Amino acid sequence: MLLQLNNIFKWVNSGGQRIFLLKDINLNVNEGEFISIMGPSGSGKSTLLNVIGMLDGFDEGEYHFLEESVHSLKEKHRANLYKEYIGFVFQSYHLLDELTVKENLEMPLLYKKFKGSERKAMVADMLDRFNIVGKKDLFPAQLSGGQQQLVGIARALISNPKLILADEPTGNLNSAQGEEIMELFKKLNEEDGVTIIQVTHSEKNAAYGSRIINLLDGRKV
């Protein structure tokens, strides 16, 4: 078991009323799964993803990640945990505009204090694997959306995370580019055994996953 959510509640207080963002969510994720989270706007998909990614907290319930009780961890430990095991892919890529493709890929390694030679090898490997060697010295603004997302995924993968969290990874892409990205996810999941949780609006993209979770008003349906 990779992670387990038990009775997770998250709410905000607005005008004296408690509005639930997540309500009684229970979820078990095993290693090697490919899960799609679906639901209309405002149903809590991204919130759930952020809770899983430990970027956001929750108000009630238990969260276990690889034997660790996330709900009882201090902020700092939580941050260390996600930094080590989780890679993030964003709808709007969130590449650093001032860095080239190569440098963007290298950055997580810098923070994990890899040696220069190791970094070089890992970056080269990743460029190769994603077929973007020719783009390594370009800046994000010089790439198409699909290519940027490719770099985004490569960056999420470079430090070998156990889990990839993708928040509408194809949301800003046209259908051909989107398909390419989904194929890539599928390949990563099947061939490399990477666990993936994605948030998506599209039935077609959701179908790439092995399991679909539907949310409505913060509840699983």
Next chain:
Amino acid sequence: MFKNYLKIAWRNLLRNKGFSLLNIIGLSIGLAVVTLIVLWINFEVSYDRFHENNDRVYQVNNQYPVDGEIWTWNSTPKIMASVIAKDYPEVENVSRYNYEDTFLFSIGDKRIKSTGSIVDPDFLKIFSFPLVEGNIETVLKDVNSVVVTQKLAEKLFGNESPIGKILKVDNADSFTVTGVLKDLPRNTTFNFEFLMPWAYLHQKGWNDDYWSNNSVATYVMLKSGTNYEIFSKKIKSLRERYDKESPEMETLLYPFERTYLYSKFENGIEVGGRIDIIRLFGIIAGIILIIACINFMNLSTARSEKRAKEVGVRKVIGAKKGALVSQFLGESILISSIAAFLAILIVWASLPSFNTLIERELSLNFTDKWFWLSAVGIVLFTGVLAGSYPALYLSSFKPVSVIKGVFKKESTLVSPRKVLVVLQFSIAIILITATIVVNQQLVNVQDRDLGYNKDKLVYIAMEGTIKEKYPLIKEALLNSGAATAVTRTVSPPTENWSNSWDIGWKGKKEDDKTLILRFTADTDIVKTLGLELVAGRDLDHIRFPTDSTAMLINETAMRHMGFEQPIGQQVEDMGRQWNVVGVVKDFILTSPFQKIEPIIIHSAGEWTNFITLKLNGEYKTAHNIASLSQIFKEYNPEYPFEYEFVDQQYAKKFNDEKQTGQLVSLFTVLTIFISCLGLFGLTSYMAENRIKEIGVRKVLGATVQSITTLLSVDFLKLVLISIVLAIPVSWYFMTKWLESFAYKVTISWWFFALAGVLALAIAFLTVSYQAIKAAIANPVKSLRTE
């Protein structure tokens, strides 16, 4: 990692050229000003610090209560040194220093005037002025020996060795050069090109043993190990044993190295001196540095919204807070390094004009390791100070809020950024007020009635044969038509060389110790200076042969002496009875900033040192001077003709205040400039942040004018708060500053009003450019960007 930071920082700089430029220019101007001030302070503080024995060298001061107030001064009787040498075994060396005097040196046909002093042989042992040639034990042993500096030696002898050469001094005595001194460093209070032995004073009959004639400086060097506290108690009562007239006068040893910066005494207590002005500019340097750093912080945090995404992404992929803090600090250190480099260029380029302004010769010493150490220090300090707030602010962003795009900018009533702007503008307003007050004070005092007419007034030192041929010269001057009136004076009309409380008149109170200034003149003094007679007549030895005991007094003296009928009153001074023949309107003899003292004018031509004359207004000055030159060449052929204009000398009395005024104005302009750069940057970011709001407002029908007002008002409010804060502070400081002047401008409400209006106007100009630009932009464009 470091390389990565550097890369990001560099690319960020290039990408935001406008922002970077504002930031770097502001910081580099700030750093340049700080560097200039620090160079100057460094130089001032180094004054007289190079003497090896400084820890045991003292200047001999006197202390004496006058009118219930303790007065301290540093001139001593000539005999003091020999008494100290005889009575106090703790003293290793003692030397007198006669006030610098100008002599004419001749060798062959060469005639060179040079300024130097007469000292005891110990002088060179007390002070570290190294000899390049000559033996320190013997150079000043012989009566007619002279020690010259390298500069004077070169002027006199060119490249030949000066040792053993014979010089004629003032066309009378022959001197042998026995030693050559290394040229004096610039940071010494002494100013001599040659030294002569004290024995020469004896030979000329210029020495005297009067305890009441305090006219030379005396320096002592204690034996090492002597306890200063104990010794100063011992020497305090020296005069009790010798001085019949004022045995209660105290003798005081004052550390020599403090004389340049501190030697201002009030009521017997050291109260500062030149150090005050140094502290003032030190504070100004600090303030400018802070303002420049505030700018940096403000601009960086204002831009932080733009970099929030970067922070969020970095955090999500593994950056710890520490790593981010060091990244942003690194960036600000990079900017401050660039700014420091620019600052050095600015300093290098502006140093010559700054030197002219402060009348010093400062230089950048690139080979000095302290220069580089302090440069690196200042870069790190500024970088960390300026970068700390943005670094901590940026690195504390929560990644999720940034990633989600719900990052909210601060909108609290009292945000740090607003506080910083208020602080900046308060300082700017204080400086504006200071500029106004200093310059008003200057104008006010310059406009003060001098009491005589300084135009076309010239004085000439009576050297060589001038003194004995005075009557002939006076006649020749008047006959030539170059001068309309000629007289002789003891000192230039802008200087006072003698004063005393030991002056008697009928009805003087027993305990009256008020100092009365002495001036000595000859026939036609009133006519020449253009003094105004209140009663009586001008001095005139021709019509009144008894005028050798005549005296003029000024109005203040008349009031002080309580003369109802001043003419015919007797005044006793210098062992003579003087007959008051006239009263002149008060005139300024010493400082135009102080109140006018009582002045008596002896009529004693034989005591005078200068010819003072009024040029004929009908001719051009150049023509008059040519005639003068011809006459003096004829009567005093051995000496070059030299003269001074009284108005130019009088203008010099304002030098210090003028300099202060110019420096304060300069720093004020720079402070305002830096503050405006910051304000400009802030407004542009604010306008950018509110671009959607502006768009919506315009779509709903807002006019350009109303939007400009909306955007400007926020900042102008801050300036208004600054004005309210700055007024009491500047009022306090300027009142303090004016306290040291007796004749001063009254601080008026319009000084503050002007400063406030200026600050508002400058702020408005700065802000409105961006505000109008944002207001006239097409709303469709701005709305589409969201």
